[in-house]
Amino acid sequence: MIVIKGVPASPGIAIGTAYVLENEEIVINRVDVPAMKVPAELRRFRAALAATHRDLDAAESKVLKMLGKEHARLIDTHRLILRDPLITKDVTKRIRTEKVNAEFALSESLEVVNQAFEKMQDEFFRERRHDLFDVGKRLLSHLLRQEKKSLSGVKTPSILVARNLLPSDTLNLKENNILGFVTDLGGKTSHTAILAQSMEIPAVVGLSDASHRVKTGDTVILDGDQGLVIIHPSPEAVEKYQGLRRRSMEEDTALERLRGAPAVTADGHRVKMMVNLDAVEELKAVTILKGDGIGLFRTEYLFLNRPTAPTEEEQARAYTMVAKAMDPHTVVIRTADIGGDRLSQLGLEGPKNEANPFMGLRGIRLFLRHSDLLKTQFRAILRASAHGKVQVLLPMVSSLRELQSARRIFQQASVELEAEGVVIPKKVPLGIMVEIPSAAILLDAFLEEADYVSIGTNDLIQYLLAVDRINEEVAHLYDPYHPAVLRTLEGIVQTTHKHGKKVTVCGEMTSDPKAVPLLIGLGVDVLSVTPRMYLRVKQILRHSRMEDLKALVAKAMRMHDSDHIRRLLSELEGR
């Protein structure tokens, strides 16, 4: 048994036989090209460039289908590399002036860049050179008219062992029987590692000589959590890892079974469990959870990276798509909580540098200043409400007047649409985020006019404790278990229930396994959770008894020290 330690690049455990990918040593010879053949050589190089561009188009549609928009940006970078003067100008210049074959010219140009990258101290930057190799290799294989070695030779589920894997290789692993991979080179931040994580393929990289030590057919254990590779494992090691793998799979399947299962405590108390949505692209990850709808649709993403504000049409399209996908469940759409710094980017008048943007022009304050933006968003939301159950949520409300002004604009939008002949539901609920202490204190007045409330714990804690989480000097004072936070939450729930209305909690606390029992025990009606933690939180809910959690809250409420509260909750979590 040999254990080698590498870099854990993607978590998970794989046990199986190794398939060693032979190192493709491409030998490139320098061939002198007679002057009259130089134009033909240049044409050959350009044809290879075009073929590589076609490869990238194909890879892009694959990434889009499998992993989504965020990862497709990688292909954009590869396209830019292919268009980089270092490749297009430098290589053609070498062919022309040195009168050499395109392969040799290309490898010379790549080597210059490679040497510059290898000298870099910063691992993160050094790892980017693999993107260059990826593009370079594709280009070279087209020049050599060589088919890239494919993994289709892997007939049984195997652990792939290679000197190095390029991002584009990683994309083909799942469909080719690969359980996990091990490489000599590479780091945790390479695109190969990032893709492996997204595809949930366990991986250990940076093992220096694994590809020499392992032979095809060897039994190998890959521990992507610890970054270990075990060659010829002892029976005990196999047993241990099989146990570990079984347990983690059991945990996963236990969670999987909770999709669509009722969100109730063991003693029958129903809590609505909704999901947070940050962008339309994540919709698929949300629908498969079969939850109770979307408790917080953050619309900020529509306003980022663009020179003008999104049109009503564009917004209506996005909201309608989400409303339709979730119907008959509710979608709570929050008007954009953007800061003043965004305004100038959208071509609007706005403050240049606010000293304290968290307390500055943002959320409903900004949208009331630019009420055309608010009305456009309201109109788009109302139009979507014809296609599913929709609610509207206002961020950063600190005074009743803000709610009243927003409500007026909301009514105007609805009257206008009706006059235009657009059919919209009679009543679309309008609620407020309770995230500024003044809203929590004056809640009874707000509840005369708001249809429901949603607690944004992140901001509420930050404002309640006057702690800027980004400021390292005080970040440790940010404390969700501060007794004042619990009392405030309790007050919000009780006041809202007294008015016969419902409380949602969104924000990080709903995704913290330790805090969830507390929120349930406080009597929160709706939890809106990140997709990643959704099933885990549901499991906690289903294993709890409301009676016990109420007792827990009563106990916590008597404590004056957050450490005591934290200990109380840890004990419960450990059980």
Added chain:
Amino acid sequence: MTEKTFVVKNRLGLHARPASLFVQAASRHRCKVTVTKDHAGEEVVVNGKSVMGLMMLAAACGEQVKVVVDGPDEKEALKRLEELFNRKFDEE
């Protein structure tokens, strides 16, 4: 010719994505764009329209780079690039 010095403010520095954005913006203009970074007392100069070049600078968060633009539309180009730096390349 116009030049301006910027501090890289996004956490991960000028890695692939910001470098791509920079090159895309720079390539929309006709003027020449070069980027310079001081590397242990030595000036490293790269082509601002080359994504590999920019990544080779390995400009990390907090480091200074000098952008030099030269050509008919240099003012506009510099403004575009300045916006990218100010927006931290839309990364946070």
